Amino acid sequence: MTASGALRTAEVAAATGYSTQQVRDLERLGVVPAAVRAPNGYRVYAPVHVHALRAYRALAGAVGPVAARRLLGELWRGTVTEAAAAFNAVHARLAGERDEALRARAALRTIQAEEGGPDPGADQDAMTITQLAGALGVRTSTLRFWEREGLVRPERVTSQRVRRYGVDAVAAARMVVALRGAGYGVPAVREVMESLRTFEGVAHAERILERRLAGIGTRTVALMRAGADLAAVVDAVGTPGAR
Template sequence: MRTADVAQRAGYSVQQIRNLERDGILPPAQRSATGYRRYTDAHVRAALAYRALAAGVGPVEAKRILRADDLLALLDEAHARLHAERRDLALAKEAVAAIAAEPINDPSPSDAMSISELADALGVRPSALRHWEAEGLVEPDRAGTSRAYTPGDVRDARIVHQLRLAGYRIPQIRAVLPQLRQSGDWQDMVAARDASIATRSRALLRAAAELDGMLASR
């Protein structure tokens, strides 16, 4: 095949195909006696595999996989990371639902925790709590430089901690935390995360099919 043929079949421009070959994403093309590139089905599959991998793991990791001698092992690692992300999301969903539903009845000043006590209880550094405070996720009472975390603040910190463990970014947590404080309703957030994982997982399936054909046609 010519460069234009590969571009048409893979959905790229001619220049993009040349760039993919230059970057080591496609196998080096053979040259004709007159110097023209000659491509095979393996090149088309490599281009399609890159497109799917980029959707599943991002372009940087996709390039690393396709350039590697042990690309199947790297693909297995990508599937394993998605599995861990799906598992962590399920655990976080259960934990956050339970934490948000816990009643807080008539808290007294003695129920408050210091920043070091709360950090130890969560297994995080005090600097993480300060960062969450700066981002508006947790708002402890302040007396000078001292912080006092009420039971409500502790609950918020526990929710933030679980969501961070599940891979949520600060802006996502900031957007949903008010609803969690009021009703514990975070189903839309979880649904979006589930959909993202499913989309990336299917992209990896498409990539695996193209990689299998690419390896078989070498």
């Protein structure tokens, strides 16, 4: 370390786990503020750069590198209050993903509890596409898309081939809503729904959801790690609105 807490590029790299070239690249991308230039032209960094780079590494693990760059950039360009709001929004988004995944798991367990043979009253519980869309809060076109993708299989009745969703189809549609809300893409949802129709059934689908929840937990821990370094960055840059 140089005098007065100033750091050379190699020292910043050693403290953050990045290469010297990555440190320069992340500076160029705005993840950290521009380093001061010494009379000899070499970059001179401060401890705040180390905290910012550590925060970026953790944020990238939580939300991905693109969103992490945006969050750090907002901190340098805006106010601390704005940056704190953006950080809180990430927390809220992860919490929302976890809630949706838990709802998906609950829906899956409901399906499991309802297994055990046809319900004599199933016909009277059938829904039209309009009724089901209203109950789920989605568009009828969304249900048709899910049908084309093989996610939900309604019956077709009458000469007009009107769709009718029985108990099994309604349960499947609830499951698809929960999975899509939890952030699953169509291929992943299809994997879960197809597993429900195989001998592995609910157990395999539940393992998929448990992996999802574990991933959200890992990202949440990464976000917590980022918070400690971001607090140090905030202390370094001053009070809200000061810049």
